[in-house]
Amino acid sequence: MRVGDVFLKVDADQARIEVEAMALAPVPTPKVLWRKPPVLAIAAVPGTALGRLGEPSTASPAAWAAAGAAIRKLHDAPLPPWPGRGLDELAADLDGECEWLVTNGVLPADLVTRNRQVAEAALRPWTPVFTHGTDVDLDVIRAWSSLRSLLGVRWLVEHGFDPTAPGCEVDVLRSRM
Structure with a gap:
């Protein structure tokens, strides 16, 4: 959820608050502002949104390609060393x-x-x-x-x-x- 320039990730299961996983990511990640369970607050990433829910995207093909390249880097990265939920x-x-x-x-x-x-x-x-x-x-x-x-x-x-x-x-x- 976005509140101004801060994104709040709310999750009662702290195993899903991925601060440790974010630190392992091979791409830049947002700055963690604070963590007070069950909430993680991260800074908004600078730049222009690629799109908004229910609206057509005005982002350039180059912007989408850059986003895709970042996702591919994440996909190719090794998994964090802990299991997920069953x-x-x-x-x-x-x-x-x-x-x-x-x-x-x-x-x-x-x-x-x-x-x-x-x-x-x-x-x-x-x-x-x-x-x-x-x-x-x-x-x-x-x-x-x-x-x-x-x-x-x-x-x-x-x-x-x-x-x-x-x-x-x-x-x-x-x-x-």
């Missing part, structure tokens, strides 16, 4: 969050159900890499996006943030409808 744990967390969102009337059931279905693609076995490969499966990218948004809404609500603000989690979820 699929069963991730599925259980997702089930719990979806139930909370609907039971508490935070989001409409059809929106949660559709995004839970999209997120299923992230719950199948995969080969770990630093970031996605050049053989991109857009369904998996969308799945992780839905999954992360579904998992983040409760924390934002409980801490006084608006997950319905433009470009935030609920916008991502609505884009799947």
Whole structure:
């Protein structure tokens, strides 16, 4: 979530706050401003955004090529020396969050159900890499996006943030409808 020139990564599972992994990345990463679990604050990266959710990109082909080159460097980098979360744990967390969102009337059931279905693609076995490969499966990218948004809404609500603000989690979820 962006707040001015700061990006906040909110995650109750501190194993997913990748400060250590960022330090291992073979490309420049944003400056870590502070870390107060469950939040990591990083500085905005200078430059112009390649695009915005729901809007056409005005970025040049050269800008997209540079972004692709950085992603390829990340993909080719060795994995961090620690395991990720198990699929069963991730599925259980997702089930719990979806139930909370609907039971508490935070989001409409059809929106949660559709995004839970999209997120299923992230719950199948995969080969770990630093970031996605050049053989991109857009369904998996969308799945992780839905999954992360579904998992983040409760924390934002409980801490006084608006997950319905433009470009935030609920916008991502609505884009799947």
